[in-house]
Amino acid sequence: MQNKILIVEDNENNRCLFRDILTFHGYEVAVASDGQEGVTLARKLMPDLILMDIQMPGMDGMTASAILKGDPATSGLKIIALTSFAMQGDREKFLAAGFYGYLSKPIRTRELPGLVKQWLEVEPV
Numbered sequence: 001m002q003n004k005i006l007i008v009e010d011n012e013n014n015r016c017l018f019r020d021i022l023t024f025h026g027y028e029v030a031v032a033s034d035g036q037e038g039v040t041l042a043r044k045l046m047p048d049l050i051l052m053d054i055q056m057p058g059m060d061g062m063t064a065s066a067i068l069k070g071d072p073a074t075s076g077l078k079i080i081a082l083t084s085f086a087m088q089g090d091r092e093k094f095l096a097a098g099f100y101g102y103l104s105k106p107i108r109t110r111e112l113p114g115l116v117k118q119w120l121e122v123e124p125v
Protein backbone atom coordinates (compact mmCIF):
# COMPACT_ATOMS: atom_id res chain seq x y z
CA MET A 1 0.00 0.00 0.00
CA GLN A 2 1.26 3.45 -0.91
CA ASN A 3 1.86 5.86 1.91
CA LYS A 4 0.05 9.17 1.54
CA ILE A 5 2.00 12.34 2.17
CA LEU A 6 0.57 15.85 2.36
CA ILE A 7 2.90 18.75 1.61
CA VAL A 8 1.76 22.13 2.92
CA GLU A 9 4.09 24.80 1.56
CA ASP A 10 3.45 28.25 0.14
CA ASN A 11 6.61 28.40 -1.96
CA GLU A 12 5.73 26.90 -5.32
CA ASN A 13 9.28 25.85 -6.18
CA ASN A 14 9.67 23.98 -2.90
CA ARG A 15 6.20 22.51 -3.15
CA CYS A 16 6.85 21.10 -6.62
CA LEU A 17 10.34 19.92 -5.73
CA PHE A 18 9.18 17.99 -2.65
CA ARG A 19 6.23 16.60 -4.56
CA ASP A 20 8.37 15.43 -7.46
CA ILE A 21 10.97 13.79 -5.21
CA LEU A 22 8.40 11.95 -3.11
CA THR A 23 6.28 10.95 -6.09
CA PHE A 24 9.40 9.55 -7.72
CA HIS A 25 10.01 7.48 -4.58
CA GLY A 26 6.58 5.90 -4.83
CA TYR A 27 4.55 7.96 -2.42
CA GLU A 28 1.05 9.22 -3.08
CA VAL A 29 1.45 12.98 -2.69
CA ALA A 30 -1.07 15.76 -2.16
CA VAL A 31 -0.17 19.44 -1.92
CA ALA A 32 -1.64 22.51 -0.26
CA SER A 33 -0.36 26.07 -0.47
CA ASP A 34 -1.50 27.44 2.89
CA GLY A 35 -2.52 26.31 6.33
CA GLN A 36 -6.25 26.45 5.75
CA GLU A 37 -6.06 24.30 2.64
CA GLY A 38 -3.68 22.01 4.52
CA VAL A 39 -6.15 21.48 7.37
CA THR A 40 -8.97 20.78 4.91
CA LEU A 41 -6.92 18.26 2.94
CA ALA A 42 -5.53 16.61 6.08
CA ARG A 43 -9.07 15.98 7.34
CA LYS A 44 -10.15 14.64 3.98
CA LEU A 45 -7.13 12.45 3.16
CA MET A 46 -5.84 11.45 6.62
CA PRO A 47 -2.27 11.25 5.25
CA ASP A 48 0.41 9.06 6.83
CA LEU A 49 2.70 12.07 7.06
CA ILE A 50 2.35 15.84 6.71
CA LEU A 51 5.25 18.12 5.80
CA MET A 52 4.13 21.49 7.12
CA ASP A 53 5.87 24.73 6.28
CA ILE A 54 5.80 27.10 9.25
CA GLN A 55 5.97 30.46 7.49
CA MET A 56 3.02 30.88 5.15
CA PRO A 57 0.75 33.81 4.35
CA GLY A 58 -2.79 33.39 5.62
CA MET A 59 -2.88 30.54 8.09
CA ASP A 60 0.66 29.62 9.13
CA GLY A 61 1.96 26.14 9.93
CA MET A 62 1.88 26.55 13.71
CA THR A 63 -1.81 27.45 13.60
CA ALA A 64 -2.71 24.69 11.14
CA SER A 65 -0.86 22.12 13.21
CA ALA A 66 -2.50 23.30 16.43
CA ILE A 67 -5.93 22.89 14.81
CA LEU A 68 -5.13 19.34 13.69
CA LYS A 69 -3.57 18.43 17.05
CA GLY A 70 -6.57 19.85 18.90
CA ASP A 71 -9.09 17.76 17.00
CA PRO A 72 -9.38 14.15 18.23
CA ALA A 73 -10.07 13.03 14.64
CA THR A 74 -6.69 14.30 13.44
CA SER A 75 -4.60 14.55 16.62
CA GLY A 76 -2.71 11.35 15.74
CA LEU A 77 -1.42 12.62 12.41
CA LYS A 78 2.35 12.88 12.12
CA ILE A 79 3.30 16.43 11.26
CA ILE A 80 6.84 17.50 10.38
CA ALA A 81 7.70 21.18 10.74
CA LEU A 82 9.53 22.72 7.78
CA THR A 83 11.26 25.92 8.64
CA SER A 84 13.84 28.18 7.08
CA PHE A 85 14.76 30.01 10.25
CA ALA A 86 17.00 27.33 11.72
CA MET A 87 18.11 28.45 15.12
CA GLN A 88 19.44 26.79 18.23
CA GLY A 89 16.54 25.42 20.23
CA ASP A 90 14.03 25.54 17.40
CA ARG A 91 13.83 21.80 17.11
CA GLU A 92 12.89 21.46 20.76
CA LYS A 93 10.34 24.23 20.40
CA PHE A 94 8.59 22.46 17.53
CA LEU A 95 8.67 19.05 19.18
CA ALA A 96 7.20 20.63 22.32
CA ALA A 97 4.44 22.12 20.14
CA GLY A 98 3.39 18.62 19.08
CA PHE A 99 5.29 18.26 15.82
CA TYR A 100 6.55 14.76 15.17
CA GLY A 101 9.76 15.96 13.60
CA TYR A 102 11.58 18.97 12.30
CA LEU A 103 13.37 19.80 9.10
CA SER A 104 15.15 23.04 8.29
CA LYS A 105 15.27 24.41 4.77
CA PRO A 106 17.00 24.38 2.41
CA ILE A 107 16.33 20.67 2.41
CA ARG A 108 18.99 18.25 1.24
CA THR A 109 16.99 16.63 -1.51
CA ARG A 110 19.01 13.42 -1.41
CA GLU A 111 18.24 12.99 2.27
CA LEU A 112 14.53 13.72 2.07
CA PRO A 113 13.33 10.23 1.01
CA GLY A 114 15.32 8.56 3.79
CA LEU A 115 13.99 10.94 6.40
CA VAL A 116 10.43 10.45 5.20
CA LYS A 117 10.87 6.68 5.35
CA GLN A 118 12.13 6.94 8.93
CA TRP A 119 9.28 9.17 10.01
CA LEU A 120 6.77 6.78 8.48
CA GLU A 121 8.30 3.76 10.20
CA VAL A 122 9.01 5.03 13.68
CA GLU A 123 6.08 4.85 16.04
CA PRO A 124 5.41 7.72 18.42
CA VAL A 125 6.72 7.10 21.94
Ligand SMILES: [Mg+2]
Pocket: 009, 010, 011, 053, 054, 055, 056
Ligand atom coordinates in the same frame (compact mmCIF):
# COMPACT_ATOMS: atom_id res chain seq x y z
MG1 LIG B 1 6.86 29.50 3.54
